[in-house]
Amino acid sequence: MPDARIVPDGRAQQIAAGLRAAITAGRLAPGTRLPSVRQLQVQHHVARETASRALGLLVADGLAMARPGSGTYVRPRAERLPLSPDRYSRVSRQEAASPGPPAPNDRPPRAAGFRGARTAPAETHLAAVFALPVGAPVYERTALLTHQGAPACLLITHYRPEHLAGTALAAALENNGEREHAFEVLAAHGLAPAAVTEQLLTRSPTDAERTLLQLAGAEPVMEVCRIARGHNGHALEHARLVYAGHRFLWSYSHRL
Amino acid sequence: MPDARIVPDGRAQQIAAGLRAAITAGRLAPGTRLPSVRQLQVQHHVARETASRALGLLVADGLAMARPGSGTYVRPRAERLPLSPDRYSRVSRQEAASPGPPAPNDRPPRAAGFRGARTAPAETHLAAVFALPVGAPVYERTALLTHQGAPACLLITHYRPEHLAGTALAAALENNGEREHAFEVLAAHGLAPAAVTEQLLTRSPTDAERTLLQLAGAEPVMEVCRIARGHNGHALEHARLVYAGHRFLWSYSHRL
DNA sequence: CAGTGGTCTAGACCACAGC
DNA sequence: CTGTGGTCTAGACCACTGG
Numbered sequence: 001m002p003d004a005r006i007v008p009d010g011r012a013q014q015i016a017a018g019l020r021a022a023i024t025a026g027r028l029a030p031g032t033r034l035p036s037v038r039q040l041q042v043q044h045h046v047a048r049e050t051a052s053r054a055l056g057l058l059v060a061d062g063l064a065m066a067r068p069g070s071g072t073y074v075r076p077r078a079e080r081l082p083l084s085p086d087r088y089s090r091v092s093r094q095e096a097a098s099p100g101p102p103a104p105n106d107r108p109p110r111a112a113g114f115r116g117a118r119t120a121p122a123e124t125h126l127a128a129v130f131a132l133p134v135g136a137p138v139y140e141r142t143a144l145l146t147h148q149g150a151p152a153c154l155l156i157t158h159y160r161p162e163h164l165a166g167t168a169l170a171a172a173l174e175n176n177g178e179r180e181h182a183f184e185v186l187a188a189h190g191l192a193p194a195a196v197t198e199q200l201l202t203r204s205p206t207d208a209e210r211t212l213l214q215l216a217g218a219e220p221v222m223e224v225c226r227i228a229r230g231h232n233g234h235a236l237e238h239a240r241l242v243y244a245g246h247r248f249l250w251s252y253s254h255r256l
Numbered sequence: 257m258p259d260a261r262i263v264p265d266g267r268a269q270q271i272a273a274g275l276r277a278a279i280t281a282g283r284l285a286p287g288t289r290l291p292s293v294r295q296l297q298v299q300h301h302v303a304r305e306t307a308s309r310a311l312g313l314l315v316a317d318g319l320a321m322a323r324p325g326s327g328t329y330v331r332p333r334a335e336r337l338p339l340s341p342d343r344y345s346r347v348s349r350q351e352a353a354s355p356g357p358p359a360p361n362d363r364p365p366r367a368a369g370f371r372g373a374r375t376a377p378a379e380t381h382l383a384a385v386f387a388l389p390v391g392a393p394v395y396e397r398t399a400l401l402t403h404q405g406a407p408a409c410l411l412i413t414h415y416r417p418e419h420l421a422g423t424a425l426a427a428a429l430e431n432n433g434e435r436e437h438a439f440e441v442l443a444a445h446g447l448a449p450a451a452v453t454e455q456l457l458t459r460s461p462t463d464a465e466r467t468l469l470q471l472a473g474a475e476p477v478m479e480v481c482r483i484a485r486g487h488n489g490h491a492l493e494h495a496r497l498v499y500a501g502h503r504f505l506w507s508y509s510h511r512l
Numbered sequence: 513c514a515g516t517g518g519t520c521t522a523g524a525c526c527a528c529a530g531c
Numbered sequence: 532c533t534g535t536g537g538t539c540t541a542g543a544c545c546a547c548t549g550g
Contacts, residue, residue, distance in 0.1 A: 010537080010538060010539080011538085011539070012538080012539085036515075036516065036517085037516075037517065037518095038515080038516085046539080046540085047539060047540045047541060047542090048540090048541080048542085049519090049520095049539075049540075049541085049542095050538085050539060050540080052517070052518075052519090053538090053539095055517080056517095056518095060316075060474075061460065062460060066516090066517060066518085067516085067517080067547095067548080068516065068517045068518070068546075068547055068548080069515080069516050069517070069546075069547035069548030069549080070515090070516060070517085070547085070548050070549075071515090071516065071517080071548090072516090072517075080457060082455075085508075085510040085512075088510070088512055089512050183512075192512075193512055194511065194512055195509065195510065195511050195512060196509070196510045196512065197507065197508065197509045197510070198507070198508050198509075198510070199338075199505055199506065199507045199508075200456060200505070200506040200507075200508075201336060201501075201504070201505050201506070202458035202476045202477075202478050202501035202502075203475075203476065203501070203502060204317065204318060204473075204474045204475065204476065217460075217474075218316075218460045218473075218474035218476075219459075219460065220458045220459065220460065220474075220476030220501065221458075222458050245457075245458040245459070245476065246458075246459060248457070249455055249456070249457050250455065250456040250457070251453065251454070251455050251456075252341075252453065252454050252455075252456075252508045252510075253451065253452070253453045253454075254341040254344070254451065254452045254453070254454070254508075255450065255451050256341075256344055256345050256439075256448075256449055256450055256451060256452065266518080266519060266520080267519085267520070268519080268520085292534075292535065292536080293535075293536065293537095294534080294535085302520080302521085303520060303521045303522060303523090304521090304522080304523085305520075305521075305522085305523095305538090305539095306519085306520060306521080308536070308537075308538090309519090309520095311536080312536095312537095322535095322536060322537085323528095323529080323535085323536080324527075324528055324529080324535065324536045324537065325527075325528035325529035325530075325534080325535050325536070326528085326529050326530075326534095326535060326536085327529090327534090327535065327536080328535090328536075
């Protein structure tokens with residue numbers, strides 16, 4: 001029961017602590033190359049394995065990234081981009097007039113990387129959302145969204161097939177992805193969402209997510225399940241988004 | 257640039273993969289003791305260190321927990337408790353009539369463990385929220401909330417001192433914590449919140465959080481900054497909550 | 513090519529759990 | 532007391548980077 005483990009000691013932890021302090025204090029700027037395994041080995045009079053473990057601890061913390069064959073580098077710390085439901089209703093007048101400081105990088109993630117679309121059978125959860133029988137066909141789109149040039153979010157979206165199959169809306173969604181939010185495309189085709197519910201959870205990434213989102217060490221993902229409904233309450237869109245958790249900030253307001 | 261690392265091989269990874277499959281497939285029930293380091297060593301003809309690393313990978317994944325001197329055990333997977341802003345306005349009629357299945361464990365976390373209260377000087381962010389000069393005194397409460405007997409959430413709450421200092425409200429908040437949400441206590445004293453904004457972010461826990469919340473491996477925390485405002489728009493409460501991220505699910509609805 | 517991180521080995525010592 | 536996980540050592544091989 002006494003499972004304490006307050007603060008583990010050990011040579012590897014000590015070496016890591018020294019570097020960790022230097023990084024968080026800013027003495028080692030992002031992008032700087034850390035001492036190599038062999039340098040740490042002689043500096044601290046430890047075995048190679050121990051020095052390697054010390055750097056491994058920093059990588060696991062997300063403070064550093066290892067590039068085999070090159071070195072271990074201080075990881076740049078990205079600012080968190082706020083995401084709020086306002087972005088669903090706000091018209092994208094981003095590039096309006098002034099190129100001033102108020103809008104440096106507050107553009108939501110846009111599609112890039114792979115994209116795909118297909119018709120797939122609905123599993124139980126999805127079928128319930130759309131009030132369809134299990135196994136009924138649904139229209140599915142997948143995308144990898146990027147922000148500031150880096151992968152930011154995996155996206156799987158589902159639609160009712162009768163809304164999309166062979167319609168202009170489907171083509172519009174295909175050719176979009178770079179410019180405007182899917183909600184704007186839906187609205188332009190007479191399917192404006194009237195309400196959105198979002199469920200958020202945080203967890204460790206899978207191996208696939210870790211590589212696709214370029215996550216380091218123990219950085220978590222934020223998994224968001226979003227359901228958009230029309231004025232009649234029927235589901236228009238079901239989206240499952242897996243964000244690189246360290247790059248965003250989710251903001252919600254509620255009147256009591 | 258080609259930083260792929262699709263799926264790392266290595267003996268330790270292979271051994272871990274076998275156990276991981278057995279766990280996720282349910283062949284190894286939660287609570288089961290995994291093979292010991294020395295058993296794995298002879299079973300797979302590897303060095304002790306390698307077998308130890310294999311178990312370490314499972315612990316890092318949150319699939320297992322190591323109890324030194326005893327063994328390594330399959331970690332119980334907790335259900336996620338949904339949290340939605342509804343809980344702020346819902347009257348706590350939990351123990352009303354039927355003890356049926358609809359309300360088994362959907363009670364929000366309640367205070368337990370340490371609690372504290374003091375007056376502290378406001379730092380810049382807090383001062384801005386309360387429209388006070390930096391360094392002005394604010395009333396601060398800390399608590400460790402538990403759910404189903406396990407630590408669930410660290411809580412730091414701030415209030416304007418004139419609302420609390422030496423009032424019945426302060427005493428009520430002190431003596432509460434077990435029964436009702438702080439908002440109900442505030443409302444009972446004429447300070448009913450009219451709007452709430454919440455900012456959520458996910459990150460790796462600090463060492464202190466990892467021990468206080470009994471987090472295993474790479475399990476992330478969800479950090480929530482909540483600001484409750486009265487009808488005049490002035491901040492009534494500022495709360496910073498750090499949840500054990502794997503045990504909850506945050507739910508929000510929004511009308512467009 | 514020399515230097516990098518990643519991994520494995522065989523052996524050792526420690527602190528702790530539980531009988 | 533035996534078995535447990537945790538850690539360190541000294542040495543080795545590998546695949547890779549980058550001049």
